[in-house]
Amino acid sequence: MEDDECWVQLEEYRLLLTKTIEPSQITPYLRQCKVLSCDDEEQIFNDPNLVVRRRKVGALLDILQRTGHKGYVAFLESLELDYPRLYHKITGKEPARVFSILVDTVGESGLTQFLMNEVTRLQKGLQEERRRRQEAAAAAATQEDTVRQHQVRERELRKQQERVHRMREEKDRLWEEVRHLKDENYSLMHDVTKLSEEKNSALMSNRDLQLEIEKLKHCLMNAESDSKIRTVKLKNAMEQRPSQDRMLQLQRHNHLLAARIQELEASAQGTAPAPLDQERLSSESLEDYKQHSQAQHQELVNNIYTLRKDLHDAEALRDRYLEANEVLDLKCTTLKKDAKMYRDRMEGILKQMDEVIRERDKAIASREEYHQENCRGLQEKDQYRKQIRELGERCDELQVQLFRTEGEVIALQTRLHRHTCSQHDKSQTSEEDCKDKLTKASSVELQSPTSGEYDVCIASQDHQLCAGEPREENISAERAPSVDEVLGCSKPRLRCNIYYRRKRVLRSKPTWKEHTPCHLDNSSGSDNTDTDGM
Template structure:
């Protein structure tokens, strides 16, 4: 065994300096670990913010695509309605044209019917005139009587001629002269009466001809007047029908324009309502994103504050451990067995907790540092004849420790107690940090779940 020349005080000083170096190294590593944890949490917060922004951009893209599809659908519907309206207007125009053609054909047939009726009336009147003329012709008996009278008159004329020829022989008689004179006067009167009758008959015939012509002209004018009246009535009816159709078309046009204006107003109102709802949704989503950003920022600040608080707690624990080193040895010796039992229980719990959560890097680093501390202390014990404190503490308290001096045993117990107390403080800090981290992750997960659900 190699014994230090400076004695036990130098060995204690060396061990204390090594322990202080290890404590400082542990503090630096703990601070570095806390800073790394804070940086990781900030990165997580930034990652969550980036994901939220990406989700928002994706949602806006989906809304834009949905709006474009809806706009295309509305355009297609509008085009279809316009095509249908054009087809219906063309069908309506063709139906109106067919109706107008049919009405013109009906008017033409009516006009031809009225012409046929007028011609039939004229022919009927001519037929009546001929029948009346045939009825006014003299009968056979009257003709026979006139022929007999004519024959009698011819016979008398012959007798008179015979008597005249016989009377040539005796013209000198006065009776014959008187008869001739009477005959001449009667003949002259008869000629005058015949000429008068002839002239009267001629005038009568002319008057009858003029009367018949006037009657024919009158009938013609009456027929023309009736035709003109019927034409006027027909054109009046046609104009009234056209005006009625124009009124119906104007009413239908006004109704179509009113319905179109109503549809346009409804479409505009629906578009305005849709824009307002989209604006409200966008404002609410922006507010939700702002609140979520504020929540993430507050979580980042809370994480930073917790890191600083943990650092301060670690500093306070180390400070309290350094202050407790100056306490009397009697109190340490009296409280040593109880502290050892508590440390043993806490170490068992820490081992179980480390087995349950192997994913924490801080525990692995603390174990490595403590193992390095034990190895260094074990090496120093081998060099200077000092036993390692942690695994062989209970064995040093057994019967083999009675052979060593009491001061060395007390110093060894003190060092082992300090090491266990530091381990306990580190384990407590690590357990509290792990519990806070689990609670924070649960809270963040629930917040994210609520945000995604909303």
């Protein structure tokens, strides 16, 4: 997907590319980058259909497009080497590789001079970079000192914060303990209040029971008085009732009168009729006697009925009084039992209250002892806390002194490090002056026209001369390698290979070329993709 986007962007400049590019000028580099094969090159230059240069460029672009991103990069590098203006117009970047133009325009001597100028410029840049690095190292050392001092102060502040945190925790713990003691005190007061309420309720219950007992006693006395009154009334009624002998006598008299009446009736029926006057007299007398006897009989019958009625009423009243007396006896017995039960219960409640009072006294005494022990424990704990606080403050002071001592040690180490760095800077400055002299001498000798191999030899000789100089042992490991060291050891052989490869590319090009003006200001001293290691 990225390959297609790259070639789509390049497709906008296809007309400009086909108009400007000479295929024979860029094919050697493309073949060297292995994005163009011999068969492809044969097809481009010997195909009868590709006679016009623009068609050849179009076919070359089509072949490179099939290689993807690699062909795109190689094509841009070839434009950077041979068509810098076109490269700048397409990519918007300044070309960084102009060695082929230098070789074409000013020759190998100009290339050598250009390389020496670039080396000199790089050495100056390296010296400036070293100076900036030394300044940055000094600033970093100062910052490190400041950071260490801040770290010491931070440790002190952290220690003080820890101390404040401990004091806050202790305050919170003491506050929690005070709150716990307050809750315990409130609970004890609640228990005392509850016990006093229970005591008051027990006293009220005792008073209510005493009142109930008094009421029951009063009811019992009333019942006894009522029973006595009813008993007396029943006795009086029984005394006023006629006796059994009187009742028998009246019944006997009644029977005699009835027998007399029957005899008189029988005698009256058995005798002969007397004269009318006598009969009338006797009948009147009999009638009077009969009425008189009937009246007496009726009176006796009424008396008997009345007496029987009174007897029946007296018996009913006696039964009712007996039942009421039995009920009252039962109530009296029940009340006596209830009174005895309440009396026993009150005695038990009083005993329990006495036991509760004794237990309360014991609990109060034990609570007082507990409070005394707690007070002694709190006093001892306060003493221990005071000792611990004093020891903690002493420890904090010792740690603060330790931190300050560490800060002083760090400051002394920093001063020693600065002194060592100043000596190192002096030795390094003397070494750089020697190298500058050698570089100037070599640049003077290189003013004559020489080949690339001679440049390599001069660079290797400079490297050997610089390597032979004495080095001080106190140079730090972070020191960057100099330009002479970069040009030493492995680089001469690589540079020879690069120059040989460049000559081979130039020989493979045709005699006629499209000359383009070179811009030496845009060069950075780097070669093609094979020379990026330099």
